[in-house]
Amino acid sequence: MKTNKFLRICIIVLLVVINVGCDQVSKSIVRKNIDAYEHIELIDDNLILTKVENTGAFLSAGGTLPEPIRNVLLSLVPALVLAGALSYAFFNQSLKTSTLIGLCFIIGGGIGNVFDRIKYGSVTDFLHIQLGWFETGIFNMADVSIMIGFGLLLLQYFRKSEIPQEN
Incomplete structure (x- = not known):
C-alpha cells in the first residue's frame, strides 16, 4: 500500500479500531x-445466539490449563504476537493493500479476544450457525474478523502463486 506514512498509519489504526469496536460492542450487548446458555433463534434454527464464556482458545483449547500457564499462553504470548504484527503492518511499506487489510482484521480480532481474556478471564462467544450438515462451534465477532483476515491473506497468497514467474 503506497500512500504517505501518516495516512497509512491512520488507515491501519482505523481498520484495527473498527474490528475491535464491532467485537466489543457486540459482546457488551450480549x-x-x-x-x-440461553438459546435464541434468529433465522429459524440456522443462526442461533447462545452466550458462553470460553476460558480457552479456539474450541476451548487450553481452557483446563492451570491459570498461570493459561494466562501466559492465551494472553501474554498472543499480545506479543499482535504487537509484532502491528509493528510489521506499520513499518513494512511493501505490503499489498489486501494483505494489509487482512492483517488489520486479524490484529483487530486478536486484540478483541485478548482484551476479554485480560479483563474478564474468558472470551464471550455467542454466535452459532447450523445449516444442515454444516455446523460451527460458538464464536464471536473477533473470530469473524480473524477468519476474514486469514481469508484475505490466503486469497492474496493464491493470487500471487498464480502469477507466472519470469526467468
Missing part, C-alpha cells in the same frame, strides 16, 4: 441482554 453480556447485558443474554443469559448464559
Whole structure:
C-alpha cells in the first residue's frame, strides 16, 4: 500500500479500531441482554445466539490449563504476537493493500479476544450457525474478523502463486 506514512498509519489504526469496536460492542450487548446458555433463534434454527464464556482458545483449547500457564499462553504470548504484527503492518511499506487489510482484521480480532481474556478471564462467544450438515462451534465477532483476515491473506497468497514467474 503506497500512500504517505501518516495516512497509512491512520488507515491501519482505523481498520484495527473498527474490528475491535464491532467485537466489543457486540459482546457488551450480549453480556447485558443474554443469559448464559440461553438459546435464541434468529433465522429459524440456522443462526442461533447462545452466550458462553470460553476460558480457552479456539474450541476451548487450553481452557483446563492451570491459570498461570493459561494466562501466559492465551494472553501474554498472543499480545506479543499482535504487537509484532502491528509493528510489521506499520513499518513494512511493501505490503499489498489486501494483505494489509487482512492483517488489520486479524490484529483487530486478536486484540478483541485478548482484551476479554485480560479483563474478564474468558472470551464471550455467542454466535452459532447450523445449516444442515454444516455446523460451527460458538464464536464471536473477533473470530469473524480473524477468519476474514486469514481469508484475505490466503486469497492474496493464491493470487500471487498464480502469477507466472519470469526467468
